[in-house]
Amino acid sequence: MKLLVRGVTVVDPATGIRPHTDILIExxxxxxxxxxxxxxxxxxxxxxxWLCAPGLVDMHVHxxxxxxxxxxxxxxxxxxxxxGGVTAVACMPNTTPAADSPAIIREILQKAETADxxxxxxxxxxxxxxxxEQTDFAALKAAGAVAVSDDGRPVPTAGMMQRxxxxxxxxxxxxxxxxxxxxxxxxxxINAGETAQKLGVRGISRAAEEVAVAREVAIAGAENxxxxxxxxxxxxxxxxxxxxxxxxxxxxxxxxxxxxxxxDDLLVTRDANYRMNPPLRTAADVAAIIEGIKDGTIDAIATxxxxxxxxxxxxxxxxxxxxxxxxxxxxxxxxxxxxxxxITLKKLIELMSANPTAILGVPGGSVAVGQPADLVLFxxxxxxxxxxxxxxxxxxxxxxxGKRLTGRVMATVCRGKIVYELGE
Ligand code: DOR
Ligand code: ZN
Numbered sequence: 120m121k122l123l124v125r126g127v128t129v130v131d132p133a134t135g136i137r138p139h140t141d142i143l144i145e146x147x148x149x150x151x152x153x154x155x156x157x158x159x160x161x162x163x164x165x166x167x168x169w170l171c172a173p174g175l176v177d178m179h180v181h182x183x184x185x186x187x188x189x190x191x192x193x194x195x196x197x198x199x200x201x202x203g204g205v206t207a208v209a210c211m212p213n214t215t216p217a218a219d220s221p222a223i224i225r226e227i228l229q230k231a232e233t234a235d236x237x238x239x240x241x242x243x244x245x246x247x248x249x250x251x252e253q254t255d256f257a258a259l260k261a262a263g264a265v266a267v268s269d270d271g272r273p274v275p276t277a278g279m280m281q282r283x284x285x286x287x288x289x290x291x292x293x294x295x296x297x298x299x300x301x302x303x304x305x306x307x308x309i310n311a312g313e314t315a316q317k318l319g320v321r322g323i324s325r326a327a328e329e330v331a332v333a334r335e336v337a338i339a340g341a342e343n344x345x346x347x348x349x350x351x352x353x354x355x356x357x358x359x360x361x362x363x364x365x366x367x368x369x370x371x372x373x374x375x376x377x378x379x380x381x382x383d384d385l386l387v388t389r390d391a392n393y394r395m396n397p398p399l400r401t402a403a404d405v406a407a408i409i410e411g412i413k414d415g416t417i418d419a420i421a422t423x424x425x426x427x428x429x430x431x432x433x434x435x436x437x438x439x440x441x442x443x444x445x446x447x448x449x450x451x452x453x454x455x456x457x458x459x460x461x462i463t464l465k466k467l468i469e470l471m472s473a474n475p476t477a478i479l480g481v482p483g484g485s486v487a488v489g490q491p492a493d494l495v496l497f498x499x500x501x502x503x504x505x506x507x508x509x510x511x512x513x514x515x516x517x518x519x520x521g522k523r524l525t526g527r528v529m530a531t532v533c534r535g536k537i538v539y540e541l542g543e
Contacts, residue, residue: 186215
């Protein structure tokens with residue numbers, strides 16, 4: 120099977136910008152790149168004038184499968200990924216039952232074989248995410264897990280986390296920390312601050328996140344064990360991680376688009392589609408997140424794609440946390456990071472593709488001969504309005520409803536196959 124992608128400008132984190140390029144794909148691998156390539160018997164994807172980057176790798180996605188497939192399943196989640204230019208997702212283990220056994224990891228991978236994106240399962244650190252008994256990392260790795268996490272819940276003690284980090288390193292698994300101290304959350308549902316006071320709801324202190332980030336950094340530093348911090352949302356977390364990196368601590372971290380684009384005053388509308396965990400913070404936090412992205416403190420942008428149905432989200436105070444993100448992440452990055460001049464497009468692709476592959480230890484992240492043919496084709500000029508009903512995901516809980524975004528995914532190629540074309 121051959122596919123010829125015609126006339127793109129390649130944006131590659133490793134090699135930079137290369138205009139007017141044809142890319143020939145054979146059997147799922149990039150076979151040739153040149154100014155002009157004859158089509159021969161290849162299928163042609165006319166892409167003149169579009170940008171072409173390595174497929175995005177979203178290292179924090181909730182696919183809800185098994186167990187909550189009314190919100191999302193592996194196929195619908197991967198279709199949403201394709202619509203967002205995302206060719207690989209790491210899926211979190213807070214499914215029902217939790218992804219804490221080799222059998223569930225194998226079941227996820229088997230379903231994913233025919234899905235529109237690559238799926239890298241993240242296995243639970245503790246059985247049932249209950250924070251008591253560690254899972255069998257060797258068996259989970261052998262079944263195909265690439266990382267471990269109790270995401271959705273923190274690992275309750277520093278001692279358990281230290282052992283998990285040690286065992287994970289032995290098995291070659293990344294550890295992804297949902298950094299939250301539940302003893303500081305105490306029923307809070309949005310950021311502790313003016314808006315929470317105005318609404319008369321309990322707030323979540325930034326300390327709930329920062330105490331946990333400091334804990335993970337202390338273990339990583341003392342034991343020289345790698346740790347990845349999920350969904351960083353506060354200025355304090357950025358400062359702790361920046362300082363740790365300066366001291367040589369093997370820590371990496373991600374943030375999500377909503378933390379560099381939205382603030383907690385939006386919650387005065389009592390719309391649960393602005394509720395996620397960690398919560399939206401203040402303008403000062405947004406500025407610090409952007410600074411962290413610019414200076415390399417923040418390594419990756421991941422969505423924390425967390426589908427919930429309209430019924431689940433109906434009541435502001437009791438709704439579950441989480442927002443969908445796969446279909447808006449590239450546009451959000453272009454709109455709030457690249458267009459205002461905070462970072463270059465090349466740096467955005469590094470944050471959304473090359474760096475996540477490195478942290479997870481999976482292939483991808485580069486448009487080059489011999490690399491997997493996972494590509495996002497997009498432009499940075501087309502503006503569009505986010506209409507929840509038009510999202511491909513089964514769930515429509517986007518915090519960008521009605522927002523005008525710039526930059527649009529035109530087509531997505533995964534494993535050498537066109538998995539998405541705008542308007543098709
Ligand atoms: O907002 C969130 N949603 N944060 C989490 O940690 C879990 C996630 C979910 O599973 O819905
Ligand atoms: Zn989390």
